[in-house]
Amino acid sequence: MAKTDTKSETARSPRAPRKTTSTAASRTSRRAGSAKTETPYHHGALREALLQAAERVLERDGLAGLTLRAVAREAGVSHAAPTHHFGDLTGLLSELAAVGFRQFNAAMAASCEAATTPLEAALARPKAYVAYAQAHPGMYGIMFRTERLDYSRPSLHEAAEASFAGLANAVGMMRQEQISRDALTLNQGAAIARAWSMVHGFTTLLLDGRLEDILGRLPEGTTAERLLEAMLTAPVTPKHPA
Amino acid sequence: MAKTDTKSETARSPRAPRKTTSTAASRTSRRAGSAKTETPYHHGALREALLQAAERVLERDGLAGLTLRAVAREAGVSHAAPTHHFGDLTGLLSELAAVGFRQFNAAMAASCEAATTPLEAALARPKAYVAYAQAHPGMYGIMFRTERLDYSRPSLHEAAEASFAGLANAVGMMRQEQISRDALTLNQGAAIARAWSMVHGFTTLLLDGRLEDILGRLPEGTTAERLLEAMLTAPVTPKHPA
DNA sequence: CTCTCTATCTTTACATCGTAAAGATCAGAT
DNA sequence: ATCTGATCTTTACGATGTAAAGATAGAGAG
Numbered sequence: 387m388a389k390t391d392t393k394s395e396t397a398r399s400p401r402a403p404r405k406t407t408s409t410a411a412s413r414t415s416r417r418a419g420s421a422k423t424e425t426p427y428h429h430g431a432l433r434e435a436l437l438q439a440a441e442r443v444l445e446r447d448g449l450a451g452l453t454l455r456a457v458a459r460e461a462g463v464s465h466a467a468p469t470h471h472f473g474d475l476t477g478l479l480s481e482l483a484a485v486g487f488r489q490f491n492a493a494m495a496a497s498c499e500a501a502t503t504p505l506e507a508a509l510a511r512p513k514a515y516v517a518y519a520q521a522h523p524g525m526y527g528i529m530f531r532t533e534r535l536d537y538s539r540p541s542l543h544e545a546a547e548a549s550f551a552g553l554a555n556a557v558g559m560m561r562q563e564q565i566s567r568d569a570l571t572l573n574q575g576a577a578i579a580r581a582w583s584m585v586h587g588f589t590t591l592l593l594d595g596r597l598e599d600i601l602g603r604l605p606e607g608t609t610a611e612r613l614l615e616a617m618l619t620a621p622v623t624p625k626h627p628a
Numbered sequence: 629m630a631k632t633d634t635k636s637e638t639a640r641s642p643r644a645p646r647k648t649t650s651t652a653a654s655r656t657s658r659r660a661g662s663a664k665t666e667t668p669y670h671h672g673a674l675r676e677a678l679l680q681a682a683e684r685v686l687e688r689d690g691l692a693g694l695t696l697r698a699v700a701r702e703a704g705v706s707h708a709a710p711t712h713h714f715g716d717l718t719g720l721l722s723e724l725a726a727v728g729f730r731q732f733n734a735a736m737a738a739s740c741e742a743a744t745t746p747l748e749a750a751l752a753r754p755k756a757y758v759a760y761a762q763a764h765p766g767m768y769g770i771m772f773r774t775e776r777l778d779y780s781r782p783s784l785h786e787a788a789e790a791s792f793a794g795l796a797n798a799v800g801m802m803r804q805e806q807i808s809r810d811a812l813t814l815n816q817g818a819a820i821a822r823a824w825s826m827v828h829g830f831t832t833l834l835l836d837g838r839l840e841d842i843l844g845r846l847p848e849g850t851t852a853e854r855l856l857e858a859m860l861t862a863p864v865t866p867k868h869p870a
Numbered sequence: 871c872t873c874t875c876t877a878t879c880t881t882t883a884c885a886t887c888g889t890a891a892a893g894a895t896c897a898g899a900t
Numbered sequence: 901a902t903c904t905g906a907t908c909t910t911t912a913c914g915a916t917g918t919a920a921a922g923a924t925a926g927a928g929a930g
Contacts, residue, residue, distance in 0.1 A: 432907080449775065453887065464909045466889080471907090475888065530836075531773050533691065550841060570845040576858035579833075579842055580826060583859065587829020588821060594772075599792060600821055603812040616818035617825065622864065671878075695916060706880045708918080713878090717917065 433471045435461050440482050444524040449532075452524070454478065479528055480536045486525040487545035491552060493518045498556075509618060511556050512585045516614055519589045526593065530586070557581050588614060675713045677703050682724050686766040694766070696720060721770055722778045728767040729787035733794060735760045740798075751860060753798050754827045758856055761831045768835065772828070799823050830856060 439460035444452050454475050455465040472478040497514035501507040519526040528535075529546075537543050557578045558565035565574060591597050592610055601608060671677065681702035686694050696717050697707040714720040739756035743749040761768040770777075771788075779785050799820045800807035807816060833839050834852055843850060 430907095454889090455887065465887090466910080467908055469889070530832075533836075566845075568845060570842065572846060572850065572855070572858050573862045575842050575846045575850075575855060576862045579830060579839060579855055580859045583829035583833060584822060584826045585829070586833060587825035587827070590772075590832060591821075591825060591828060594775075597821060600812065600817050603808075603810060604814060604817045608814065608817075612814070613817060613821055616814050617822045620815045620818045622819075674878080696918090697916065707916090708881080709879055711918070 432461070432463065432467060436463075436468055436471060436478070437482060437485060440478060441485070441525070444482075444528070445522075449524055449527045452479075452528075476534045476536050477539070479532055479534050480539045480542045482525075483529045483532070483535055484539070484541040484545045486522070486529045487542070487549055489522070489525070490515075490518050490529070491545065491549050494552060505619075508560060509615060511553075512581075512614060512618060513611060515585050516589050516592065516611065519593060520610075523593050526589070530590070553582055554578055584617065585614075588617065671705070674703070674705065674709060678705075678710055678713060678720070679724060679727060682720060683727070683767070686724075686770070687764075691766055691769045694721075694770075718776045718778050719781070721774055721776050722781045722784045724767075725771045725774070725777055726781070726783040726787045728764070728771045729784070729791055731764070731767070732757075732760050732771070733787065733791050736794060747861075750802060751857060753795075754823075754856060754860060755853060757827050758831050758834065758853070761835060762852075765835050768831070772832070795824055796820055826859065827856075830859065 436457055440452065440457045443456050443460050447456070454468050457478065458465045458467050461467075468478055472481060494511050494514040497510040497517075498507065501510040535542065537546065554565050557574075561574070561577060563574075565578075570578075588597075597610065597613070601610065601613065604613065678699055682694060682699045685698050685702050689698070696710050699720065700707045700709050703709075710720055714723060736753050736756040739752040739759075740749065743752040777784065779788065796807050799816075803816070803819060805816075807820075812820075830839075839852065839855070843852065843855065846855065
């Protein structure tokens with residue numbers, strides 16, 4: 387860190403490298419009807435801009451680098467600006483997680499669409515699940531390994547709920563039975579919990595590198611996806627399952 | 629003066645250690661408070677004491693409260709003392725995780741010992757796994773959801789390895805075949821990954837409260853343990869496995 | 871026994887973080 | 901045009917991790 391940012395905290399540099407007299411100064415002089423594209427200066431769409439900035443920071447610097455101040459820096463606003471839109475860090479993370487869940491759900495839905503055979507259909511969801519997590523480990527971390535999430539926020543609650551509903555639905559399809567909205571048999575619950583636990587557990591272990599040990603001992607060049615496929619299709623041990 | 633650290637930071641502050649010359653000293657070289665065993669002051673066993681303090685802080689204040697300074701406070705030493713023994717936060721967390729893995733392994737081993745029937749034997753490990761996590765959620769978090777772990781530390785590496793070996797061994801037992809040290813068939817790897825993923829995934833989802841939704845829809849009074857049991861024993865869906 | 875050495879612990883200092891509160895600024899309604 | 905409220909910036913504070921320098925005590929050498 388040669389920078390250390392002791393100086394300006396708002397390390398932005400949009401097209402207009404203004405930098406004038408007193409630090410405060412006017413960051414404006416660029417309205418001109420406010421071209422609706424991006425980053426006008428009393429912002430207008432800061433909330434969205436912050437979420438996108440957060441996504442960029444997350445991809446670039448990982449979970450540890452995702453701080454309120456870093457996001458504000460990335461968006462080119464003062465470090466306290468996010469507070470007004472998200473309340474606190476929990477708020478920002480929660481909204482970001484909601485974005486992630488929506489991407490996540492979309493990815494799984496698209497993958498299911500593309501399936502043709504029943505076997506493909508059965509594997510499409512889990513594969514898309516893991517693939518999303520591998521492609522966006524930071525986002526997956528936000529969604530599933532952050533204790534700082536507020537599920538009472540409607541956007542997050544809704545997006546996460548949709549994810550769960552999709553899962554329950556998929557399991558119902560596979561069992562060829564209707565999954566009720568408000569009551570489950572033990573076996574139904576077990577089937578859902580098993581599917582979710584297996585895929586979620588696999589994903590977190592994989593992202594944490596804890597499966598390297600297994601992958602390294604498998605036949606040359608076996609990928610994580612192949613292992614997942616085997617997990618889901620290989621016959622369960624004779625005596626007792628699992 | 630007195631601008632940094634308004635609090636005494638050492639929580640105790642025997643008496644005013646002002647004096648310019650010889651200064652602080654006077655740490656009383658006696659025990660403070662408890663110390664029936666020993667908490668002498670050029671400590672002698674600070675490393676152990678810090679680990680125990682960390683465990684206490686973790687149980688009391690949770691993961692978020694577990695900071696280097698909080699641990700030092702709990703142990704009654706200066707905030708920089710841990711550095712000398714653990715290098716940095718990663719060091720402390722790693723050593724603490726090693727302690728956790730040892731407890732964890734011991735709990736599972738004990739549970740397996742107690743099993744009599746084959747079914748019990750098959751369920752003992754997973755149940756103990758989840759039970760440990762429920763009893764020590766903070767520790768489980770340190771072990772499995774902290775990116776700040778250094779597996780190159782021998783103690784951690786060894787303890788985690790033992791955990792994995794126990795798992796592989798249990799799976800081998802259940803499949804009634806020998807699991808080689810350095811090569812696995814795809815089906816063997818899949819069986820291990822499935823068992824681990826399922827139990828680990830179930831545990832993290834449970835601790836995050838993400839299974840409440842399912843548990844609430846199950847027959848009145850169904851516990852998490854019962855659900856786990858059903859997951860592990862209920863017949864897999866007819867068409868294609870979960 | 872005294873003296874020095876060294877591992878251990880304490881102080882001090884600093885950059886960063888989240889958050890609160892007060893000041894500045896702009897968009898619109900009156 | 902002025903007033904008002906939402907939006908953004910400054911300033912400030914306590915907390916954290918970590919580095920560096922000072923103090924302390926126990927052990928070994930003379």
